[in-house]
Amino acid sequence: MKILVVIEHDNKNIKQPSFSTITAANEIDSNVEAIILGKDLDKTLDSLKKSNGLKKIYAVDSEIFENPIAENLSLTISKFIDGKSFTHILSPSSTFGKNMSPKLSALLDVQQISDITKVINNETFERPIYAGNAIAKVKSNDPTKVITVRSTCFEPVKLDSNVEIEKLSLNVDKNSSINFVKYDQSKSDRPELTSAKIIISGGRGMQNGDNFKLLEGIADKLGAAMGASRAAVDAGFVPNDWQVGQTGKIVAPDLYIAVGISGAIQHIAGIKDSKYIACINKDEEAPIFNFSDYGLVGDLFDVLPKLEENL
Amino acid sequence: MKALVCVKRVIDYNVKIRVKTDKSGVETENVKMSMNPFDEIAVEEAVRMKEKSQVSEIIVLSVGSDKSQETIRSGLAMGGDRGILIKTENDQVEPLNVAKIIKYICDKEKPDLIILGKQAIDDDCNQTGQMLATLLGIPQATFASELKKNEDNTIDVTREVDGGLETIRVGIPCVITTDLRLNEPRYASLPNIMKAKQKKIELIEIDELGIDIKRRLEILEVNEPPERKPGIKVENVESLVDKLKNEAKVL
Numbered sequence: 001m002k003i004l005v006v007i008e009h010d011n012k013n014i015k016q017p018s019f020s021t022i023t024a025a026n027e028i029d030s031n032v033e034a035i036i037l038g039k040d041l042d043k044t045l046d047s048l049k050k051s052n053g054l055k056k057i058y059a060v061d062s063e064i065f066e067n068p069i070a071e072n073l074s075l076t077i078s079k080f081i082d083g084k085s086f087t088h089i090l091s092p093s094s095t096f097g098k099n100m101s102p103k104l105s106a107l108l109d110v111q112q113i114s115d116i117t118k119v120i121n122n123e124t125f126e127r128p129i130y131a132g133n134a135i136a137k138v139k140s141n142d143p144t145k146v147i148t149v150r151s152t153c154f155e156p157v158k159l160d161s162n163v164e165i166e167k168l169s170l171n172v173d174k175n176s177s178i179n180f181v182k183y184d185q186s187k188s189d190r191p192e193l194t195s196a197k198i199i200i201s202g203g204r205g206m207q208n209g210d211n212f213k214l215l216e217g218i219a220d221k222l223g224a225a226m227g228a229s230r231a232a233v234d235a236g237f238v239p240n241d242w243q244v245g246q247t248g249k250i251v252a253p254d255l256y257i258a259v260g261i262s263g264a265i266q267h268i269a270g271i272k273d274s275k276y277i278a279c280i281n282k283d284e285e286a287p288i289f290n291f292s293d294y295g296l297v298g299d300l301f302d303v304l305p306k307l308e309e310n311l
Numbered sequence: 312m313k314a315l316v317c318v319k320r321v322i323d324y325n326v327k328i329r330v331k332t333d334k335s336g337v338e339t340e341n342v343k344m345s346m347n348p349f350d351e352i353a354v355e356e357a358v359r360m361k362e363k364s365q366v367s368e369i370i371v372l373s374v375g376s377d378k379s380q381e382t383i384r385s386g387l388a389m390g391g392d393r394g395i396l397i398k399t400e401n402d403q404v405e406p407l408n409v410a411k412i413i414k415y416i417c418d419k420e421k422p423d424l425i426i427l428g429k430q431a432i433d434d435d436c437n438q439t440g441q442m443l444a445t446l447l448g449i450p451q452a453t454f455a456s457e458l459k460k461n462e463d464n465t466i467d468v469t470r471e472v473d474g475g476l477e478t479i480r481v482g483i484p485c486v487i488t489t490d491l492r493l494n495e496p497r498y499a500s501l502p503n504i505m506k507a508k509q510k511k512i513e514l515i516e517i518d519e520l521g522i523d524i525k526r527r528l529e530i531l532e533v534n535e536p537p538e539r540k541p542g543i544k545v546e547n548v549e550s551l552v553d554k555l556k557n558e559a560k561v562l
Binding site for chain 1 (some may be wrong): 322327328330337348353367381405406407410430433434435436437438440441442444445446450451453456467470471472473474475476477478479480481482485526527528529530531532533534535538539540541542543544545547548549551552554555559561562
């Protein structure tokens with residue numbers, strides 16, 4: 001067996017889900033290599049080469065990979081793997097991987113296995129369906145398994161190695177009918193939702209965007225990331241990328257604090273791998289209490305200032 | 312521009328699903344079925360583009376059993392012009408095979424714009440649009456939250472990506488997959504539902520296409536997710552903080 005992991009990064013730092021994907025790869029077999037495509041990769045490679053669980057890193061450094069355009073990435077990777085007998089190709093199940101990996105799968109004429117949460121053996125995996133309300137155990141009969149990995153289900157690898165790097169020059173013409181225009185990064189000094197140890201989220205119960213300030217003080221004290229339910233995002237309280245849930249971000253922090261969130265199925269699907277869930281809600285019948293380790297029935301406008309004080 | 316919108320019949324998103332006791336799948340008998348919500352957004356976007364005269368005709372395509380005609384019909388009631396159903400024995404054709412089937416229709420119909428949901432809420436694969444664009448060799452713009460058509464026959468697509476919003480400019484023809492915030496689909500009015508009954512749905516048997524739709528992924532079993540242990544209710548803030556600090560040790 002020979003496994004290839006496609007690394008996600010922003011030309012400066014390796015994205016955390018890449019390190020979890022390497023862990024998943026090693027649960028299939030220890031013969032794991034990685035490929036990284038980007039522009040001015042020296043600094044990025046310095047951190048990637050420390051990764052445990054890799055036998056070798058292939059790096060493609062080119063102008064055309066300044067931005068992650070899926071067409072250019074998938075074509076280059078398929079050129080690279082041609083004749084190299086990789087049995088598995090894994091990518092993180094982030095928007096990067098979701099965008100690129102099915103293209104690779106179509107180029108190889110194999111059926112991708114999306115969003116695996118568990119490795120059973122080299123051809124059998126578990127993956128959630130119906131927003132995590134059922135878990136399917138699937139066996140792939142394709143010669144090459146193209147897989148995306150739900151990173152919150154695998155611990156990231158440790159970083160104390162020194163992996164060999166081979167620089168490749170693969171000449172692929174930039175696809176001229178797709179052009180990058182811009183990237184608007186959401187600005188925040190807080191940790192990212194998908195890697196935070198503690199998350200505090202607000203729902204429709206927050207009533208408006210201003211009231212999210214009540215969560216800020218607590219987030220500051222805890223070093224927590226801030227999130228929201230789909231209801232709060234749809235109501236325009238907070239930006240889109242705060243959304244936690246099946247249609248937003250899937251998270252798995254040590255502690256998830258749900259404030260004024262009723263606990264719709266799709267929200268629960270995004271948080272149920274959290275180690276501990278605490279909730280604050282004035283409706284004691286709210287479904288969120290069934291999923292919480294610690295529930296506090298109360299008006300969030302009374303509770304939040306007290307909570308901040310007590311931390 | 313001619314638009315092709317692809318729709319899938321799935322269990323309604325409001326239904327709490329039940330795993331079959333023999334673990335072979337999820338119960339779909341006597342369960343309310345609807346159009347995949349992301350596909351509804353795709354239909355709505357095509358209809359809005361037609362209202363702005365950016366699109367001249369909307370074809371609504373589905374792959375599945377006879378009953379998928381109902382799903383196509385709801386797309387026609389929202390404003391689609393005609394439908395095509397590729398008839399298969401069941402609704403569980405895999406994304407790669409669905410992409411091959413849509414490609415077959417694209418070769419015949421030559422649409423300028425193919426719009427479909429970013430994922431179906433049953434198998435949650437998130438693959439078909441990307442695979443289709445690859446098979447057709449045309450650009451893809453996935454997870455779209457805004458479309459802006461330019462004078463020079465390109466489209467600026469804003470995409471919801473991790474950490475922010477990305478905008479790309481794609482040439483036509485292209486494949487676009489929709490994310491939640493692209494639009495809010497309309498409810499079909501009664502007159503439009505009546506009118507949709509007169510619109511034509513072409514039925515094509517899968518065998519006529521010469522595409523092998525044998526499954527590549529075997530579903531060995533489907534299980535309920537592990538339940539979280541029931542928790543406790545705490546009396547007040549002090550007790551909550553105490554439990555988090557001393558019992559859970561997460562603070």
